Structures are given as structure tokens and as C-alpha cells.
Amino acid sequence: MVFLTICDYSSLVIDTLCDEPGEDGEDNAVACFYFDSSAQKEQSATSVLGALLKQVVSSLEQIPQEITDAFRRHKKFIGGRDLQLFEIVKMLGNVSSAQRTFLCLDALDECAGPDHAKVLLSLKDIIEMSPTTRVFLTGRPYIGDEVEKHFPEGTALVSVTPPTGDIIRYIRAKLAESTTSGEMDLKLEEEIVKTIPETFSEM
Amino acid sequence: MYNGRDFVVADDRSEILAWLSPLEPHLRHNDIRKKRVKEVGDWLLRTEEFVSWKNGDGEGESQKATIFCSGNLGVGKTYIR
Numbered sequence: 001m002v003f004l005t006i007c008d009y010s011s012l013v014i015d016t017l018c019d020e021p022g023e024d025g026e027d028n029a030v031a032c033f034y035f036d037s038s039a040q041k042e043q044s045a046t047s048v049l050g051a052l053l054k055q056v057v058s059s060l061e062q063i064p065q066e067i068t069d070a071f072r073r074h075k076k077f078i079g080g081r082d083l084q085l086f087e088i089v090k091m092l093g094n095v096s097s098a099q100r101t102f103l104c105l106d107a108l109d110e111c112a113g114p115d116h117a118k119v120l121l122s123l124k125d126i127i128e129m130s131p132t133t134r135v136f137l138t139g140r141p142y143i144g145d146e147v148e149k150h151f152p153e154g155t156a157l158v159s160v161t162p163p164t165g166d167i168i169r170y171i172r173a174k175l176a177e178s179t180t181s182g183e184m185d186l187k188l189e190e191e192i193v194k195t196i197p198e199t200f201s202e203m
Numbered sequence: 204m205y206n207g208r209d210f211v212v213a214d215d216r217s218e219i220l221a222w223l224s225p226l227e228p229h230l231r232h233n234d235i236r237k238k239r240v241k242e243v244g245d246w247l248l249r250t251e252e253f254v255s256w257k258n259g260d261g262e263g264e265s266q267k268a269t270i271f272c273s274g275n276l277g278v279g280k281t282y283i284r
Binding site: 068155 | 215220222229235236240246248256257267272273
């Protein structure tokens with residue numbers, strides 16, 4: 001079953017940032033992370049920031065010396081040590097300064113409590129180190145206060161309530177994708193009947 | 204591939220990237236983008252908040268480094284199975 005969700009909007013933003021060159025004509029560095037409450041193990045603050053760092057570094061032609069050196073140093077011990085959160089944050093702050101960088105995190109409310117705060121604090125530190133870095137966040141409205149608290153210089157707020165046009169486009173596209181089998185028609189019909197009232201109840 | 208300067212070879216590059224993180228968030232992004240519907244969400248890209256956040260240079264009105272898009276749609280899950 002398919003629904004129009006906040007992730008659809010996040011992925012649109014991420015693609016837009018990837019496709020648009022920056023003001024200086026250089027490519028932007030774009031990194032993303034989609035939280036999923038069923039994957040808590042993989043979304044500790046260290047894992048999330050590590051994943052963002054990896055994406056920014058992979059966009060560079062050459063791996064920065066700081067990271068190569070750290071890799072060689074850590075590899076020597078006990079079969080290879082992993083980075084700690086503070087090391088990742090420092091590296092991410094440094095590599096983000098080299099070009100326009102966008103860090104996009106979807107569904108922050110699906111990240112478990114303690115890690116949630118660590119992720120926001122880390123992002124705050126990165127912006128302090130690299131003031132041109134931009135952070136895009138989505139989540140349920142109740143985490144808005146916590147997000148604002150972490151970014152004292154201000155957070156732009158947008159309420160994502162799909163306009164009717166989005167809902168109609170979405171339903172038409174999903175109808176057009178359906179097969180002509182009777183079973184699919186029934187399922188689809190059921191989905192439409194369920195989706196429309198649920199979506200409109202958000203408005 | 205040897206770049207002649209600091210011993211970073213192609214194998215090292217992938218090894219370093221894997222050491223930074225074993226996760227592959229682009230896979231999820233690709234799954235979601237494949238199912239996206241054309242023109243849905245374009246309004247968001249045109250909002251003043253988004254444009255000023257995207258083009259901001261850290262000064263004046265455009266100093267907001269973060270943007271938070273809140274919504275309840277989809278019950279927070281990408282796809283309900």
C-alpha cells in the first residue's frame with residue numbers, strides 16, 4: 001500500500017539540491033539520512049553522522065588528508081578502530097567548509113530519544129564550524145520546539161500539508177500505474193477510499 | 204591508480220569510505236525517488252522560507268541555517284506495508 005508521505009517531499013528537496021549548481025557554479029555537496037523507527041540499531045548519532053560524512057567525502061575528488069591520516073592511525077590498532085562521534089563531527093565541519101554543503105535528515109522523530117538530541121547538537125556544532133552549511137530537517141510537528149531550541153540563530157519553519165493539487169496528482173499517478181487485473185482494481189479502490197479521507201483529515 | 208602525492212589509491216578510497224560508515228543511505232533515497240510523482244511538492248520549493256534558506260549566505264535575513272518541515276502525513280513511515 002502506498003501513501004504520500006513527508007519522505008516524498010524530502011526526496012524532492014534532496015534531488016533539487018543535487019541538481020542545482022551553487023551560486024559560484026560549483027556543485028553542492030548533498031548528504032541525506034532517512035530515519036526509520038524499525039532500524040534503531042543503525043541510527044545511533046555516531047552512525048548517522050558517519051553516514052553523512054561518508055556522503056560528503058565521496059563527493060570530493062580527493063579524500064582530505066585529515067581523514068586519510070585518521071584512517072591510517074586507527075587501522076593500526078586492535079584490528080581497526082572506529083571513529084567516535086566528536087571526531088566525525090570535527091571532520092564533517094571541516095569538509096563541509098570546502099564547498100556549499102546541504103545535510104538533509106528525514107523523519108527526525110523516528111530517531112530514538114537520546115540519539116535525537118545528540119544528532120541535533122552535532123548539527124549545531126557543524127554549523128558553527130561551517131556557517132554556510134545548510135541543514136534540512138523533517139519530522140512530526142511535536143519535535144519542532146526541540147529543533148528550534150538547538151539552533152539559536154533561527155530555524156525556518158514550513159508546515160507540510162499537501163494542497164489538494166498534490167493529492168489529486170498523486171492519486172491519478174498511482175491509478176495510472178495500476179494493472180488492469182480485477183484484483184488490483186479492488187485493492188486500489190480500497191486504497192483510494194482510505195487515502196483520501198486520511199489525507200484530508202490533516203488539512 | 205596512484206596520484207603521486209599522498210599514496211591514496213583507488214582501493215584505499217573505497218576502504219576509507221567504508222570505514223567512515225557501512226551504511227548506504229542513497230539506496231533508500233533511490234527507492235523513494237523512483238516512486239515520487241511528478242510535480243507533487245513543487246510548491247514547497249517555491250516557498251519564501253525554502254528559497255531564502257537554500258540561497259542564504261549566513262548574513263542578514265538569510266542567516267537561518269536550518270529549515271524544519273513539519274507534517275503528520277504518512278504516519279511518519281515511508282510505506283505502510
